[in-house]
Amino acid sequence: MRNGLKDLESNQRYTFVGKFTRLGYAEEYNDEDGYYYQPTILFLDVHDDQGHFITDHAWVHYTEPFVQLNELKDGDLVGFSAQVRAYKKGAGINKVTDYELIEIQDVVRKNNVDAQRAGVPSENKPLVGYVMERNRAFYEKAQRNIDEEYAQAYDQWLHPDDYSNATSYSDDGDDDQSGLDPELLAKLKQFSDDNLK
Template sequence: MTRKKLKKLGSDERFTFQATYAGIGMKRTMRGKINTRFLPTILFEHVMLGDQEVTDHLWLNYTKKFAELGLLTKGEIIQFNARVHRYKKGYAEAKVTDYGLQRPTKVSIIKSLTEDRAKLPPLPDEKNALIGLIMKTNKDTYLKSGRGFDQWYVDQYEAWLRTESNLTKY
């Protein structure tokens, strides 16, 4: 299913979107024949441009700007600027063209579900630890689907937690 509303916007300018935070995940990329790399992703639902929903869901790279928001709660509304981009999804001959968003900037929470965000634990600022948090959060799903669960990354997250002195209160 092509995201036709995003396609119509084009990629010539940046737009301000609002979206509902729905979760975190990861994608696997291959470098060479044996080197797998995991990249953190963030899932949004009900991606809006003004009062129009442009897509029911969308995965974006989990950029530093999203991480700076801290631990998010499902249902919070996030605002960001981004460009539409065209990409291929699927495998081999089954690849299809779709449209997504890229290079988010001016990221902010416009509707929080948490009374005091300062009391939430911070997110790891180290990529392997962040992948570990994602794997730990989605462990059951990843194990059931055979989708790249690796305890080493979870261990990196737990080691990061132990080294963060300000996390003892959580």
């Protein structure tokens, strides 16, 4: 549990500084979208704006204010304001109360401010793809999912000219862009359907 956050009021905004360490993703759910991936950021050694130690680590959602900093690198010190919220984690009788930082605003890089950084996607799907590609070796070793739909969305963001004639990653339609004979496609689909039952 993050005891330093426990002592902070939930209805106030506080300023923090943390050391960027890596990106990640979490599986989220809502009634409108169902299950989807949310990109996250891990900060270590989080202090308040007075330099008082708050927590050894904090995961926060990788939102637009962080995206505006462009690519983050290990050791970047990032300042931001946030509110504190209690939540339950674990399962069944093992659930415990922990604390997280939400409503992130006022994000600034505190060191390496003059360094030129590559941009990152602002839309969720290519941003998650960016996270998955950046951590591909780690995720493969840890046997964590790399969703190729998200990875392709990032590749499409990175190389838009390569996809100029392709359907957008945000297009959920079933229109075929393969150029194959429709009758052949129908036969292939039927064969596939028959063999997957």
